Every structure is written in C-alpha cells, then in structure tokens.
Amino acid sequence: MPGTPTGGEASGADGASFERLSPEQHRILAYASSIGSEFDFALLVAAIGLEEERLAEQLEHLVHLGVLRERVGGDRFSFVEEEFRARIYRSLTESRLRVLHRKIAEAMERMYPTPSAEVVAELGRHFFLGKVPEKSRTYNRLASENARAADDPESAAHYLERVRVDLESAPGDHRNELAEVDAGLGDLYYSTANFAAADRYFTAALERLGSAEPRVRARLLLARAEVAREKLDVETASRLAMEALQSFQAAGDGIGEARTYRLLGRVAFHRGAYREALDESMRSLEALGEDRDPRMVGELAIEIGNSFALLGPEVQGEAVDWYQRAIDRLTRAGDWVELSRAYHNLGVALGERRPAEGLEQLERASEMGDRAHDSRSVGRALLSGVEFRLALGQLEEAARDNEQAGRLLERLNDDLGLEQVEVNRGLIAEKQGQWDDAEHAYERAIETCRRFRLRADEAEVYLYLARLRLKTRNWDGSRHAFRAATNLGVSDLKPALAAQVEELRRQLALSPDAGGATPAPGAPST
16 A cells, blocks of 8 residues: 555655665655655656656655655655655755756746746746746746736745845846836735835835936835835825825826825825815825726725715715725726725725624625735724624624634734724623723723824724723713813714714713712613
C-alpha cells in the first residue's frame, strides 16, 4: 500500500533519511521539493531531463518508501510529509536552488506557451528564485495584474513585492519604474486596510519622484491623505489634501480636484460638520465636469447620501435616493468594495425605522464585501446590524455578530470599528441587565472617541451612558453624562437621537436631587 514502508526500510521524515537515499533519488527529490508539495510527472521529466521510464521507476520506489504519494491517474505526485519536503529543500545550497528553479521555469515555459493565471504565478515564482530578473519581473507583474483582477489584493501585493526586489537589484536608474511599483503597492495595501504599509509605500514613491511628475505627486499626496483619514488623523489628512489640491488646480486636473474635494468632504463629515461635508461633495461633483465616470459618481453619491442622512429626518428621503443612485453606478462599474459601502449606508438609513429592512441591506453589504475579499466591509456590516437585531429582540444573534466583527476588525487594527464594538457590547449588556459591564464598555468607547476626536460618536455614547445611569438611579452620574452629551452637541451631530435626548432631559428633570432617595418615575426602556 502506498505510504507503507516495505522490506524493513524506514519511511518519511522519521526514517527515509538522506543516507538511505541514492544520489539519483536525492536529485529527483531536490527538483520535486523545488516545484512544491505537489508536482506533475510531466514537469519533473521536462525539468530534470531523465528518461521517462527510469524516472517512473525511481518515483515508484520513493512511493514504496513512504516519501511520495501517487495521485489518482498517475500524472501527479505529492510529498507524504511537508516537513520532509522542507528538509530536502533546506539542505540545498543557494546556487543549487538557483539552477533548479531556473530549469523548472524554463521547462514550464516550453510546456505552456499560453500559460493560465496559475501557471503565470508559478513562472514568476521560479524565475524570481532562479535569479532571472527580466523574466521574473514580466511574469510577476502579470501575476499581480491577474490577482488584482480576481479581487485578491494580498496575492497581487506579494507578486509586486518581487518586482520591487528585482528592480532594486537591477543595474541602471529605475527610479520612475520603482515609484510606479511603490504606488501600486500602496494602493494594494490600502485596499486590504494595511494603512501603515500603504503610507510607507506612498511615501517611498514620493521620495523617488522628487519634484518631477507633479500630477503623479499630487495623486500620491492625496493617497497619503486618504491613509491619514483612515487612521483618524484629520489634521494630516487636511494638510496633505490641500497640498494635493493646489497641484491638481495648477495642472488643470479636474478629476484630481474632484477626488480631493471628496476627501475634504469625508474629513468634514468625520468632524461632524455635515453641511460643510455636503458642500465639499457638491464641489467635487461640479469639478467632474462632463467626465461622469460611473465609479466616481457612485463613490461621490455615497458621500452626499451620508451628509443628508445626518442633516435631519426631514431629508432622509434624499439620503436614500443618493444611496440608490450610488448602487446603480457602482454595480455598473463592478466596484464591490464601494458597492458594499453603499448598501451598508442604505441599510443604516432604512434600519432606523425599519430594522428588518435595514438588516436585508446590510446582508447585501456583507455579500459585496465577501466578493471583494474585504474583511473590513464584512465586519462593519455585522457591526451596524447589532442595534437592529436588538430592536428586533434578537439578543443572541446581536452578541454573535458583534464578537465576530470584533475578531475581524481587531486583525485589521480598525480603531474606529473597534470603538463601535465596545458601544455594541454596552448596548447588549444593558439589554441583559448587566449594568456594570455596560458602563465599563461605554467608558472604554468614550476613551477611544476622545483619543481619535470622534466628537459625534463621543456625544452618542455619553447619551447612552446617561440613560444607563438613570436606570441604575445614579442621578448625579446620569446628569454628568447627559451634560457631556449636550455640550458636545449630540442633537446636532446625531439628529436621529433628538427624541431620545428630549425624553432623557424630561426624565432627569423629574429625578430627585443628588442627595435624594426617591426613584425617578418611568425610567426609559431599551
């Protein structure tokens, strides 16, 4: 039976040691381990240059030794133990590995004149490890483009990193080409929410360019501004955006101006200046002129919808219309990440009055996030559905979704998302009557809001804390939290909470003084 030692010979990593293998078997396993954990018989023949029958006999012997396993059909083999394959591979010198990988790559080129995406990636790997930089760059660039087209930015970045290594070691001046690669890596890492890496590559691209290519510099400055906004550094985001705007205006680049105004609108929205955010978005729409690219219009429609959503209930219909417009444009453009955001924000807008309908839209947002391999979109959709599930009495589902979102967003170091996880923990604990847990969760959320200057979110959490303390008859603590919420401008920053603000104000007016003992009548329910 394959995998079982015969004739008393040892097998696998425990026994089929290097001493028990013949020099020819060593050579075969060196090639096989360089190909990978699995390999095709035809590729091994082409790379190693042995006669087919002789190679087949040796492979048969290695199968009986328990080193290899033959797949159904006899055309493909695999190592029984990955550790044994790795041990063989690690025993090879760098010069030997360079030769092996080059010969494997050359054999693959002959076998696959029109390679598939999978073969292109393997050609890139073998030429890179075989130290053939020109072909490595060609195949790894193509592999990166294929991965990006397949919505796999992590793999796309991995292949492009190889291109960067090859360019840095190549003779001659490759500054412009390296700047292009750095910019591409910045875009890819930004799409995976690895903002530290994205900023590092955008900065490297700017340094390589110097004062050359003003339009490209402006785009990179705007990219760094986007990273700063994602990291909740609004001062840096505004400064870099204004620097980019000046360059775009000097170059007469309307599209660049439109993108910059959009970013400035998002920064204003973050500060709670919703009217200013709307004005910046309208400037962006105007700057587009006749170039109404569906993706850009779709992205901008989300920002306009966001502003209307927080300008009061009387314009909620406008917000919904803009979100639906965004969904139409982004569906046509096939931008799944932004489409997820559009469905997300539509779900939030609808869910305030119709929680079940809001959850339906958030489910679509999660589906689009999965399609784009964007864990952050999935996590944010789960987060936003927690309040709706609580409103529908789905307490267990709310807790499940919140913790799943927390795990996703913690891996991404998403501070803004993790702040909402804490708020949700407070809401869930409050529903469960776990008052201390709820208060501690709200306090942790407030600390995060202060650290990142999230004024609107801080005001909302203070309101929740005031409501909680009223329930536990902590009258002074409730008044203190309520004053903090109103001083921050909770009614203006969060118009949907205005009714809750007035109800809590009424309850506090009826509550006893700090030294009293009479409970407040009719404490609000959740």
